[in-house]
Amino acid sequence: MPQIRAILKFTLFISWTLLAMFCGAFTYVFNRNLHEKLLRLYCQTILKIFNVKVGEKGFENLPQDAMLYVSNHTSYMDIIVIGSRISVRFTPKIEISKWPVINTLVNMSLPVYIHRNSTKTLEQKNTIKEIINSGDSILIFPEATTNDGNKVLPFKSSLFSVAEPHEEDNADDHICVQPISIVYTHIDGEPANKGNMDRIAWYGNMKFLPHLWNLLAAKSAKVKIIYHSTIYYDDFGDRKSLSKHCEEVISKGVDDIRKNPN
Secondary structure, three states: OHHHHHHHHHHHHHHHHHHHHHHHHHHHHHOHHHHHHHHHHHHHHHHHHHOEEEEEEOHHHOOOOOOEEEEOOOOOHHHHHHHOOOOOEOOOEHHHHHOOOHHHHHHHOOOOOEOOOHHHHHHHHHHHHHHHHOOOOEEEOOOOOOOOOOOOOOOOOHHHHHHOOOOOOOHHHOOEEEEEEEEEEEEOOEEOOOOOHHHOOOOOOOOHHHHHHHHHHOOOEEEEEEEOOOEEHHHOOOHHHHHHHHHHHHHHHHHHHHHOOO
16 A cells, blocks of 8 residues: 555656646746746645645744745755745755756756855855845755754854845845744654654665655655744854854754644
8 A cells, every 4th residue: 555655646746746847947937926836836736745734833923025044954855845835945055956857846946056165155145145135035954964853963154144234234134034943743643753754854875766755655744844033143243153043943943843743
């Protein structure tokens, strides 16, 4: 039965992805607003195919302005989950732009590719800042990698400098920072733990296709998102303090959900 379920889901997944990519090739060029709606619909439909239910806390308090989202990172599914709820551009590593097939799909999501090379930090910071100031939200994963979902890895602070205001900026130009915690709470109706989290957490040396197949074979999953209070760079004075605060808030959110997953 799990294999039949995986085959059915995989067929729906591929069919919907190809259709969305075909439609997206036109909306990407001719209608930006429609393209963003298509991306949201794509993510929402993928969650239905995978039978992933999303619970949220604080969504109703989200500001409407473009901002810098900051999140912990467990799996490629994080992008689908978050993308199903908010309009945001992601920051994948530059290596993904060279992955056959996958890069075509990723490019449709209007990504901002990130170089891990420190010599590119200033250039990337300015690019992201310009994008947010032009009206698009950006999401970063400061852990710079995925993990097993039971903890939050130390944050790298470099991209938090995006939120640093220029001396000539007006107060309205200051970039809002929105920390969020994302936690997978249940898999196949059972609480997620070290024994079953590998069904959805993708990290280390895990191969993508075998992991995806095992996830497709699962009956269902549940995930929770907490949208924490928004903050500004000025509240902290430097990017390392801002990064540390986000790490602590997001870590506490993950721990709180782990203690009370229902």
